Amino acid sequence: MSSIKQFQVTFDCAEPERVALFWCEVLGYVVPPPPKGFASWDDFTSSLPPEDRGSWFACVDPSGVGPRLFFQRVPEGKVVKNRVHLDVRVGTGLVGAERLAALEAECERLIALGAVRVRLLRADGVNESCLVMQDIEGNEFCLD
Numbered sequence: 001m002s003s004i005k006q007f008q009v010t011f012d013c014a015e016p017e018r019v020a021l022f023w024c025e026v027l028g029y030v031v032p033p034p035p036k037g038f039a040s041w042d043d044f045t046s047s048l049p050p051e052d053r054g055s056w057f058a059c060v061d062p063s064g065v066g067p068r069l070f071f072q073r074v075p076e077g078k079v080v081k082n083r084v085h086l087d088v089r090v091g092t093g094l095v096g097a098e099r100l101a102a103l104e105a106e107c108e109r110l111i112a113l114g115a116v117r118v119r120l121l122r123a124d125g126v127n128e129s130c131l132v133m134q135d136i137e138g139n140e141f142c143l144d
Helices: 016-027 041-046 096-112
Strands: 008-013 056-059 068-073 086-088 116-121 130-134 140-143
Touching (some): 008 016, 016 056, 016 068, 096 130, 096 140
Parallel strands (some): 008 068, 086 140
Antiparallel strands (some): 056 068, 116 130, 130 140
């Protein structure tokens, strides 16, 4: 029997630190400690060649349970819908008006952080309602 593998989720983006800090706020993640031998991330970054500065950033689940999120700078902008997206579980176990209220409350919090509301997908008898949103660089995610 094979063991479960750890994984990280990688985002291509224009501004890795900015997008990472957005997702820290969304998920309650934190910036990990700087590499050994550096007092801060700024110290580490200034040790890199100029072309590598700001090229990536990461955040982690402080409890160690969730996957690491990695953000890497790419030259091209986002042009089509994501093939993979995150579902942020804010309405688990809730149904009807109570679920919609939880989704709407979280939507308002995330809009204040720079997210964009795209559309509400109402319950259809098979799936519960969810809210489609975009992060600060247009990557789709759902409030579920």
